Amino acid sequence: MSVSRSDCFSDLLCGEDSSIIFSSGGEDLMECSPEQDFLMPEVQESIAGLIENERDFMVPCSDYIEKLQSTQAIDASTRADSVAWILKVQRFYGFQPLTAFLSVNYFDRFLYSRQLPKMNGWPAQLLSVACLSLAAKVEEPLVPSLLDLQVEGAKFIFEPRNILRMELVVLRVLDWRLQSISPFSFLSFFAHKIDPTGTNTGFLTSRATEIILSNIQETSFLEYRPSCIAAATILCAANDLPHFSLVTAQHAESWCDGLHKDQINSCHQLMQQTASANRPRKQPKVLPQLRVTTRASITWSDSSSTSFSSSSPYKRRKLNNSLWVDNDK
Incomplete structure (x- = not known):
């Protein structure tokens, strides 16, 4: 006797009416836009709680x-x-x-x-x-x-x-404490503070994530709280957008209680210094040397021709090892 998939998992289902769960226009369901979600008191309290406990x-x-x-x-x-x-x-x-x-x-x-x-x-x-x-x-x-x-x-x-x-x-x-408060916990909230319309929040969070990972090797950033790192990285990401380039650490301090502009500014400056130090420098362009020969110089004796052909492979190997391209090719 075959048992259907729905029968196998029937005991795991709750007793709620499925119409309540999947309804799209019920009056009891409150529809909230992404902008409203971040303005809800529960979100503000959640962020404040994270800042309060992040030092642990x-x-x-x-x-x-x-x-x-x-x-x-x-x-x-x-x-x-x-x-x-x-x-x-x-x-x-x-x-x-x-x-x-x-x-x-x-x-x-x-x-x-x-x-x-x-x-x-x-x-x-x-x-x-x-x-x-x-x-x-x-x-x-x-x-x-x-x-x-x-x-x-x-x-x-x-x-x-x-x-x-x-x-x-x-x-x-670690006393089995594997959950941790990270800078990623604050990125979406801080990005919304800069751009309430949500137009550029995707770019801000993505760019801030890249900055966090690029600085994770530096022990100097262990001095700053995750919320401070998140605010500083959002500022760095905002500086890449012309219409958000005037956002400063003083603005970031007002995003949530527990943020301090001096710490944010110090972390922001450290990120800029690290990015400048790690930016690869352009190598000088090396132009290949061109061999210029005259018609008279092409005439060799048999002995000179033999000596040239025997030494030619060595010259090509040496040029290849030096990353030069054979001009004849």
Whole structure:
């Protein structure tokens, strides 16, 4: 006897009237536009609550950097390499930006509480894989296997059982608190504050997300709250649009209680400095050298012709190694 799909899941359905759920014009349903949604008191209170509790998921910047420098178990460059690898895997699998942020958040919170043994760098790589795996399990609908997760130039390949053991260690150190308040929690709200019409909010949030990920390797940004980082990145994104170029940190301070213009301005300036330092410089254009020969110089004796033909391959190899193009071709 065959059982239909609807019969299999009938016990999981609630007793509500489906007409209430799927009705499009019921009088009891309040229709709200995106602009009205952000003006509702519940949204304002939610954002205020996030700002109030965001410090609980932050790593004390000064203490953390001092600890890293004193223990010498991991330095800023090793952390930057670990974060860079996490971002590569995030792009490789198309993970959400929040997955990468949570991975780095777990990484920093763990190192703030525990010290890794310095053994040729493999403990930092194992911690990176474990943090990325945990974050992917929290945020991603589909998670690659632990072996497939170790891609994009992973320096060491670990067995799945060792990664699972490291995940358990991370969970215990973090007290099983995997949810975190991130800058992404504020982007849509702040973008709406700049553009209430919603015309450019998509661009503002997308550009701000790129800026956050591009600065996640810098330990200097650990000093700022997620809400401050979100406000500063929205300002950077707004500066790319001519009609929003006059929005300043003083305007951002009025978006919500708990924001401070001095902190936002300082974070904004740091982002601009980092972007300027990381901007690739244009390499000078090298023009190929042209060989000019006269008709008389083309006449060689048999010996000279033999010597030229024997040395010609070496000259071509040397030019190819120097990234020059054969002019004859």
